[in-house]
Amino acid sequence: MKTDSGERPARAPLSRERVLEGALAIADAGGLESLTIRSLAHELGVKPMSVYYYVANKSEIIDGIVDRVFSEIELPAPDGDWRTEMRRRSASARAVLRRHPWAIPLLQSRTHPGPATLRHHDAVIGSLRSAGFSMAMTAHAFALIDSYVFGFALSESALPINGPETVTEVATSMMPSSAPDLYPHLIEFTTEHILKPGYDFGAEFDFGLTLILDALSSPSHAGIRP
Amino acid sequence: MKTDSGERPARAPLSRERVLEGALAIADAGGLESLTIRSLAHELGVKPMSVYYYVANKSEIIDGIVDRVFSEIELPAPDGDWRTEMRRRSASARAVLRRHPWAIPLLQSRTHPGPATLRHHDAVIGSLRSAGFSMAMTAHAFALIDSYVFGFALSESALPINGPETVTEVATSMMPSSAPDLYPHLIEFTTEHILKPGYDFGAEFDFGLTLILDALSSPSHAGIRP
DNA sequence: GTAGCTTTCGTACTTAGTACGGTGGGAGTG
DNA sequence: CACTCCCACCGTACTAAGTACGAAAGCTAC
Numbered sequence: 167m168k169t170d171s172g173e174r175p176a177r178a179p180l181s182r183e184r185v186l187e188g189a190l191a192i193a194d195a196g197g198l199e200s201l202t203i204r205s206l207a208h209e210l211g212v213k214p215m216s217v218y219y220y221v222a223n224k225s226e227i228i229d230g231i232v233d234r235v236f237s238e239i240e241l242p243a244p245d246g247d248w249r250t251e252m253r254r255r256s257a258s259a260r261a262v263l264r265r266h267p268w269a270i271p272l273l274q275s276r277t278h279p280g281p282a283t284l285r286h287h288d289a290v291i292g293s294l295r296s297a298g299f300s301m302a303m304t305a306h307a308f309a310l311i312d313s314y315v316f317g318f319a320l321s322e323s324a325l326p327i328n329g330p331e332t333v334t335e336v337a338t339s340m341m342p343s344s345a346p347d348l349y350p351h352l353i354e355f356t357t358e359h360i361l362k363p364g365y366d367f368g369a370e371f372d373f374g375l376t377l378i379l380d381a382l383s384s385p386s387h388a389g390i391r392p
Numbered sequence: 393m394k395t396d397s398g399e400r401p402a403r404a405p406l407s408r409e410r411v412l413e414g415a416l417a418i419a420d421a422g423g424l425e426s427l428t429i430r431s432l433a434h435e436l437g438v439k440p441m442s443v444y445y446y447v448a449n450k451s452e453i454i455d456g457i458v459d460r461v462f463s464e465i466e467l468p469a470p471d472g473d474w475r476t477e478m479r480r481r482s483a484s485a486r487a488v489l490r491r492h493p494w495a496i497p498l499l500q501s502r503t504h505p506g507p508a509t510l511r512h513h514d515a516v517i518g519s520l521r522s523a524g525f526s527m528a529m530t531a532h533a534f535a536l537i538d539s540y541v542f543g544f545a546l547s548e549s550a551l552p553i554n555g556p557e558t559v560t561e562v563a564t565s566m567m568p569s570s571a572p573d574l575y576p577h578l579i580e581f582t583t584e585h586i587l588k589p590g591y592d593f594g595a596e597f598d599f600g601l602t603l604i605l606d607a608l609s610s611p612s613h614a615g616i617r618p
Numbered sequence: 619g620t621a622g623c624t625t626t627c628g629t630a631c632t633t634a635g636t637a638c639g640g641t642g643g644g645a646g647t648g
Numbered sequence: 649c650a651c652t653c654c655c656a657c658c659g660t661a662c663t664a665a666g667t668a669c670g671a672a673a674g675c676t677a678c
Contacts, residue, residue: 180625202665215667216626224666271497274546284575292577301585309547309593310600314536317543321535324501349510351518359527367535374536381607406656428634441636442657450635 180212182220186230190266193231198268201227228272233280235269238262241289248297249379255290256315256375260322267323274316307382314378318371325367406438408446412456416492419457424494427453454498459506461495464488467515474523475605481516482541482601486548493549500542533608540604544597551593 188209192201203224207214221227240258242251263270279287290312294304347353359365414435418427429450433440447453466484468477489496502509516538520530573579585591 203667204665213627214665215628218667219625271546274550277550281574284578288575288578291581295577295581301581304581305585305591306596306599309544309596310540310603313543313547313600314540315543316546317539317541318535320497320500320542320546321539324503348507349514351521352510352514355517355521355527355530359531365531370532370535373532374539377536377607378604381603429636430634439658440634441659444636445656445658 180210180216180220182230184210185217185220186227186234189227190231190234193268194266198228229276229278229280232269232272232276233282235262235266236273236280236286237282238265239286241286242293244289244292244296246293248293248299249383251293252290252311252379253375256311257371259315260319260371263316263319264322267319270316270320270323274312310378310382311375314374318374322368322371406436406442406446408456410436411443411446412453412460415453416457416460419494420492424454455502455504455506458495458498458502459508461488461492462499462506462512463508464491465512467512468519470515470518470522472519474519474525475609477519478516478537478605479601482537483597485541486545486597489542489545490548493545496542496546496549500538536604536608537601540600544600548594548597 185206189201189206192205192209203214203217206227207217210217221230238258239262240255242248242255263273276283290308291304294307299307360367411432415427415432418431418435429440429443432453433443436443447456464484465488466481468474468481489499505513516534517530520533525533586593
């Protein structure tokens, strides 16, 4: 009765790729804290220690999936209009980070960037440089845009998944039921604006990005662009 | 020989305050991952389970110290010039987050804000509102400035502690020794600009903040300020 | 078939959070 | 003074997680 095949769950033979794939799926489904070696092994249909044949430790797994997240972000085309390209890659970054919110704190702070991460930064710098930005101005723009995009994603990730309607419960749950007028501006602002039907926090993204891009291309930074 | 006093380490009698104080000290010294119930108890001179008399669980401790971090950030004065006040509180926030880098990912994402956090947001909103910003414009400015400040702090926390000189080793260690010209712009940018003696990433903060504040007060957002 | 590789796994140790139920000592009461 | 009670603290122990170590199972080449 011990048939050689047909007994096994017939799974793919495991590989570093499949390990990272599974890890990404788990992190997306339940956040970083749900990604454990055991949960990953279970997902892959193997026993925990098998994973360690393909990765040295858990931190290598995390480096790997962070780089995968970076690889999902659209690169700016080096020959396009830099404002258009920056807008595209920023919107893409934001969309990607909404899919992988657990990655936001890690994107900027991992000290072992992978190839996709390096390619991404290379493309952004290239886009600015070929638009005529000086070295110094490229550094300024790069830090500014990146800080804004990732900072916004970080703020946004605090709110539950999607849509303007869920904001209501978050905002109200954050308000202390006691202490009625300790925070008058905050309460006024929340009730009069945030909780109003039309408000969508996500829409703030475009305002800030446009303002930044406009300011970066304004003539007040003379001698910088061609 | 069993003198009532003099035998004991003569420590203060523990309290919620002392628990949070100790937790903050440990997180500052070794990062969030070094803050464990056991390390905290050791720091306080008690046994692990004693801590649980004052807090329900570890996450309550983290909420507590995050709020303490917020309380260190200078509040904008409601009657000062809004640009001056925003600059002051932004610089203060950055300085505080350099002292407590472990807190950055948590500041925006904790769903249980403490009193200091609420006071802080209240003051920022109040400052903008009394400068004449409309509700909508306050929301725009708030999201923009906060995203930038916290995003910058997040980027900055990736670099090791301080100073322009340490950048060198980080930048070089990030470069793959193989693959010479896969990332031409990144390499050019790093060697020609970042690694040059005078470069200080921290100085980028002021550039971006000034650009944002200038753009927010420009007349192109007409009808918004008085 | 058997040596030697590749791949997977069993066992077990360590660190962490924390449930549950004490225990000691001081305050209050008779 | 003895007794009770409660507050502050702790001992024990269970569970989850990362991972060291080395063995087993299967595969390839001869």
